[in-house]
Amino acid sequence: MEKWECMVCGYIYDPKDGDEGGGIAPGTSFEDLPDDWVCPICGVGKEDFEKVEE
Numbered sequence: 001m002e003k004w005e006c007m008v009c010g011y012i013y014d015p016k017d018g019d020e021g022g023g024i025a026p027g028t029s030f031e032d033l034p035d036d037w038v039c040p041i042c043g044v045g046k047e048d049f050e051k052v053e054e
Contacts, residue, residue: 003052004030009042012052 001015013019013033018026021040024033030049038045 001027001029003054004049005052006039006042006044007048007050008044009039011039011041013039013049 003015004013005011006013013030015029016026018024018028019033019037019040022037024037030046030051033046035046039048
């Protein structure tokens, strides 16, 4: 699964880790995050994330 980076604060969403504080289970792909999910660091929405090129 692909990692995604917040373009505002640099937070990396890694699907293998999920977002425990946001109630997102490990193994949840970025595409499967709820539409109202926000960056746990700065609070911006999914539209402000870009796929990390590895």
